[in-house]
Amino acid sequence: MEKTWWKEAVVYQIYPRSFMDGNGDGIGDLKGITSKLDYLKELGVDVIWLSPVYRSPNDDNGYDISDYCAIMEEFGTMGDFDEMLSGIHKRGMKLVMDLVVNHTSDEHAWFQESRKSRDNPYRDYYIWRKGTNGGPPNNWGSFFSGSAWQYDAPTEMYYLHLFSKKQPDLNWDNPKVRTEVFSMMDWWLRKGIDGFRMDVISLISKKPGLPDGIAPSGAFYADCGCANGPNVHAYLQEMNRKVLSRYDMMTVGECAGVTVEEAKRYASLDGRELNMVFQFEHVGLDDDIHGKWTDRRTDLKALKQTLSRWQTELSGKAWNSLYFGNHDQPRSLSRFGTDHKDYRTACAKMLATCLHMMQGTPYVYQGEELGMTNCPFKSIEDVRDIESLNAYRELTEAGTFSKEEMMRFIRLRGRDNARTPMQWDKTKNAGFTQGKPWIMVNPNYTEINAAAQIKDPDSVFSYYKKLIALRKQMKIIVYGEYELLEADHDTLYVYTRSLNGEKLLVICNFSAQETPYTIPQEFCGGRVLVGNYGREERVQGEILLKPYEALAVLG
Numbered sequence: 001m002e003k004t005w006w007k008e009a010v011v012y013q014i015y016p017r018s019f020m021d022g023n024g025d026g027i028g029d030l031k032g033i034t035s036k037l038d039y040l041k042e043l044g045v046d047v048i049w050l051s052p053v054y055r056s057p058n059d060d061n062g063y064d065i066s067d068y069c070a071i072m073e074e075f076g077t078m079g080d081f082d083e084m085l086s087g088i089h090k091r092g093m094k095l096v097m098d099l100v101v102n103h104t105s106d107e108h109a110w111f112q113e114s115r116k117s118r119d120n121p122y123r124d125y126y127i128w129r130k131g132t133n134g135g136p137p138n139n140w141g142s143f144f145s146g147s148a149w150q151y152d153a154p155t156e157m158y159y160l161h162l163f164s165k166k167q168p169d170l171n172w173d174n175p176k177v178r179t180e181v182f183s184m185m186d187w188w189l190r191k192g193i194d195g196f197r198m199d200v201i202s203l204i205s206k207k208p209g210l211p212d213g214i215a216p217s218g219a220f221y222a223d224c225g226c227a228n229g230p231n232v233h234a235y236l237q238e239m240n241r242k243v244l245s246r247y248d249m250m251t252v253g254e255c256a257g258v259t260v261e262e263a264k265r266y267a268s269l270d271g272r273e274l275n276m277v278f279q280f281e282h283v284g285l286d287d288d289i290h291g292k293w294t295d296r297r298t299d300l301k302a303l304k305q306t307l308s309r310w311q312t313e314l315s316g317k318a319w320n321s322l323y324f325g326n327h328d329q330p331r332s333l334s335r336f337g338t339d340h341k342d343y344r345t346a347c348a349k350m351l352a353t354c355l356h357m358m359q360g361t362p363y364v365y366q367g368e369e370l371g372m373t374n375c376p377f378k379s380i381e382d383v384r385d386i387e388s389l390n391a392y393r394e395l396t397e398a399g400t401f402s403k404e405e406m407m408r409f410i411r412l413r414g415r416d417n418a419r420t421p422m423q424w425d426k427t428k429n430a431g432f433t434q435g436k437p438w439i440m441v442n443p444n445y446t447e448i449n450a451a452a453q454i455k456d457p458d459s460v461f462s463y464y465k466k467l468i469a470l471r472k473q474m475k476i477i478v479y480g481e482y483e484l485l486e487a488d489h490d491t492l493y494v495y496t497r498s499l500n501g502e503k504l505l506v507i508c509n510f511s512a513q514e515t516p517y518t519i520p521q522e523f524c525g526g527r528v529l530v531g532n533y534g535r536e537e538r539v540q541g542e543i544l545l546k547p548y549e550a551l552a553v554l555g
């Protein structure tokens with residue numbers, strides 16, 4: 001397999017609003033990020049993926065962009081950006097920017113023009129339709145509740161918004177839109193950034209004729225069925241020809257609704273489209289009839305089956321991205337493991353081992369390297385996320401859930417769990433801000449924080465450092481073939497990696513129970529490469545795994 005820097009890299013995601021506040025207004029910003037670059041260098045990550053920092057009215061925390069070539073006032077200036085970028089490059093790291101081009105903000109100049117008249121030159125930059133029977137053009141629902149259509153009085157037509165009504169969808173079938181997007185991408189690449197994470201890029205090509213979808217029973221709205229639409233690959237190939245192929249850069253497509261088969265096209269190793277995609281299957285296993293609003297837990301067998309399918313199917317054909325958490329997901333520790341005080345350190349290390357030893361490019365979401373947990377939001381007043389706020393209103397008004405139930409689900413699955421301020425130290429507001437934070441700080445910051453962990457060799461942070469360093473030393477961790485063992489075990493996740501006759505065994509105990517496991521013959525007497533308990537250097541025969549123990553053993 002061809003060796004490339006983005007396959008060997010570890011990516012760290014920064015959610016700028018919550019990372020570090022440089023000026024005391026309670027909101028994270030670019031100067032704050034620049035002040036923490038040494039921390040990221042210490043961790044050893046190669047690439048920073050920055051969630052959007054462009055000008056935005058913040059209906060969806062920057063995923064609603066009103067000017068792609070300007071910086072959000074709250075985050076600083078273009079000068080601050082340039083300083084941050086050169087600070088990143090000086091330290092030998094790279095910067096990947098979020099590219100949000102399925103939609104813009106309704107305050108973007110293109111949309112302001114588009115809504116003025118039916119014959120405005122920008123009209124076809126967006127997706128406008130007449131209503132049917134006094135209602136919206138079709139039955140598509142928005143990912144953020146309600147209809148995906150908004151009536152606009154000036155021209156008496158509806159515009160499509162798959163997300164909030166302040167996020168109108170761009171019309172990618174219009175070549176002018178593609179040209180604008182490509183030249184904007186070029187502008188940033190010429191500035192020296194190193195790649196793009198492409199927001200919901202799987203949704204850009206809508207079904208011709210925008211047909212009604214099939215609403216699940218009892219539901220009013222249907223999924224738009226726009227994932228992997230008819231022209232998405234053609235548009236990405238065009239983007240690749242015109243922009244991507246001209247730079248040494250990294251691309252990752254956020255692909256809601258992507259299947260393994262589709263991913264082989266998006267992230268094909270022949271380099272015609274993108275380098276890799278974020279798939280969603282493993283973060284949907286705990287969904288229920290009302291989507292994420294449930295207290296269902298992920299079944300380990302299903303998780304193993306899903307991740308293994310992605311590992312083996314893409315092997316040699318496309319490239320995986322590896323993640324357990326991001327700014328849209330609850331904290332990985334609380335979700336896939338436990339944040340119980342007695343186990344959380346061991347468990348955070350176990351999850352990290354499980355993920356970082358797989359084939360693909362691992363992503364660390366800010367705070368994950370400290371074992372940050374979900375947040376005990378008391379009431380809806382503590383919640384800021386538009387998705388949670390809309391769902392709370394809609395589902396409690398419809399009587400689907402009580403307010404208490406909804407709050408419980410938000411505490412388990414809401415996106416704000418990942419958006420509470422980064423926990424730097426045990427001083428006021430976790431050292432995130434001198435002012436009043438825009439969202440509450442998780443009260444466990446006095447115990448879980450970076451300052452307490454950086455110098456502690458047994459901390460979650462130090463363990464991540466070790467995993468990241470190992471990946472740089474050992475090609476088998478990056479390129480080795482994956483094979484699942486013990487597929488039917490309820491609480492152990494065991495797999496091997498192999499490359500050029502070398503073999504690596506990874507054993508993860510996903511439970512608090514001590515669990516026996518017999519080391520396979522070919523690994524008997526094998527050297528423990530890394531583990532989260534002080535285990536002897538060599539293992540053989542039957543071993544008793546401790547709660548949430550993880551081990552990687554060389555054959």
Ligand code: ISL
Binds near residue numbers: 063200256
């Ligand atoms: O988090 C979700 C709701 O369950 C996902 O549907 C999410 O909205 C989807 O993964 C797309 O996410 C991306 O685009 C959204 C933005 O709100 C997310 O933060 C972003 O990651 C719209 O731009």
Ligand code: CA
Binds near residue numbers: 021022023026028029
């Ligand atoms: Ca600030």
